[in-house]
Amino acid sequence: MKTLENQTLLYDEDCPLCQTYTTGFIKTGMLDKNGKKPFANLTDEEHSFVDFKRASNEIALVDNKNKTVLYGIDSLLKVIGNSFPWIEKVGNVPPVKYFLKKLYSFISYNRKVIIPNKKANDTVLQCVPSFNYKYRIIYIIFALLLTALTLYNYSKLIPNLPIGNFSRELIIAFGQIVFQSMFLLKLGSRTLLNYTGNLMTVSLAGSILLTPVLLLNQFINIPEIIILAWFAITALLMFIEHFRRIKILELSTALSFTWVIYRVIVLLVILNF
Structure with a gap:
């Protein structure tokens, strides 16, 4: 070179x-x-x-x-x-x-x-990008679409689940944002969008973890038990990462549990309707 x-x-x-x-x-x-x-x-x-x-x-x-x-x-x-x-x-x-x-x-x-990091001492010069509403919203929309697409394709690998569609997964993903936002309304738009950005990064990470199974299933028939087990492992890793980010953002750890509660509610609705 x-x-x-x-x-x-x-x-x-x-x-x-x-x-x-x-x-x-x-x-x-x-x-x-x-x-x-x-x-x-x-x-x-x-x-x-x-x-x-x-x-x-x-x-x-x-x-x-x-x-x-x-x-x-x-x-x-x-x-x-x-x-x-x-x-x-x-x-x-x-x-x-x-x-x-x-x-x-x-x-x-x-x-x-x-990739968030903890706030440094105020005396330390930090390279922190300006807050840009446009690019943050674009990122959230991008993550929403990719997450919904991945979950839609993954759900097709689970025969016991009611047949869904891309719109359903998109509504569920967007509903997660709305549900979590209810607990952050008093903290201002920047805090809300910072949290939402992190929330969608966790969703993107989950999508990336699910993708190898989706690709591999194109060549071999993966047993449903493995598909379900991998999904459960992915959900656990997502919870751990969400909890880690909440601590970095210095927000209430209750947000990680409301994240789980929402998912449980959605699953019950899907299975019963």
């Missing part, structure tokens, strides 16, 4: 994805050994020319020699394009770049609900 020298990425050290790809740039030789630095270690000198707010939303690539900065997709294309010029060329084609910027924003603005 061709090394891009005298360039440093200011990354969010609380974001595992950011840690992974910045480390990958160094290990592959795309950046030199000083090519990454935690955002929290921003120096006073860098404060003078780095856009603090923008760098919280879009990873910043600092040119240590010229004291200039690239942000977000531009910074990533610069690093990758140094070794693969054709990628930078394709990435800068207007329609492609527009898509990449939107995709980057979708992930960046939601990274704290995809």
